[in-house]
Amino acid sequence: MNELIYHFFSDDEFLRISNQTxxxxxxxxxxxxxxxxxxxxxFKSKKDIRELxxxxxxxxxxxxxxxxxxILIFIVLNERKFYILGDKGINEKxxxxxxxxxxxxxxxxxxxxxxxxxxxxxxxxxxxxLSEHFPIKPDDTNELSNKVVF
Numbered sequence: 001m002n003e004l005i006y007h008f009f010s011d012d013e014f015l016r017i018s019n020q021t022x023x024x025x026x027x028x029x030x031x032x033x034x035x036x037x038x039x040x041x042x043f044k045s046k047k048d049i050r051e052l053x054x055x056x057x058x059x060x061x062x063x064x065x066x067x068x069x070x071i072l073i074f075i076v077l078n079e080r081k082f083y084i085l086g087d088k089g090i091n092e093k094x095x096x097x098x099x100x101x102x103x104x105x106x107x108x109x110x111x112x113x114x115x116x117x118x119x120x121x122x123x124x125x126x127x128x129x130l131s132e133h134f135p136i137k138p139d140d141t142n143e144l145s146n147k148v149v150f
Contacts, residue, residue, distance in 0.1 A: 004038040004077055005150065013116035014148050020120045021146040024127030029134045030069040030090065031142075032123055033060055035149040039078040052076065053083040056149075063087060065143050069134050073106075073122055082106070084122070093133045102126060 021032050035056050044052060053074035057063065062070035068089030075082040084099040102125045109118030 005036065008077060008115045009036075010116075017116060017119050017123070017148050018146045020123045022142075024123050025136075025142060025146070027136055028069075028127055028130040029067060029137050029140050030071055030127070030130035031062065031065050031144040032071050032073070032126055032130075032146075033062060033144055033149065034073045034075070034119055034123070035060065036075045036077065037150070038076075040076060049074070049076065049079075049081045049083045050085070053085040057085050057087075060144070060149060062144060065089075067134065069130070070144065071126055071130070073119060073126075075119075080110075082110075084126070090130070090134070094129060098129060102129070 017034055021034065024032060037056075040052070047055075053072060056074050057070070057072050060072070062072055065087065068087040070087040071090055072085045073082065074085060082103070084103055086094065086099065102122055105125060106118040106122040109115070109121055
């Protein structure tokens, strides 16, 4: 990891983000991941943020959850872009404009220089929305890591 990530986040903040993911997943069967990239290769920079988020989603095996309830917050730091991508099960019940509203709230935090707070807020909002449609199940297991991916 190079210095760019540490310009935006500390190790303690990564731990807080992971802990927020863990706590949020106690109220929903959804699986939330956060992936942060510092920059993109020349080849990848030709793709839009949604395409890049989709690639990361599949690379992290987020499409393999039992009920298709994975959701990714994908961030590219040097591009100052991010995208919230839900799996098929989520998209059948929750429209993109709901995620756009969450995106706008995260973006407000980012604009104020509150990067980890923005992500933590996003995870919390996503969890509340998912819990309405995908409440925790008695046999729920944590299918994906809660750690931030770099």
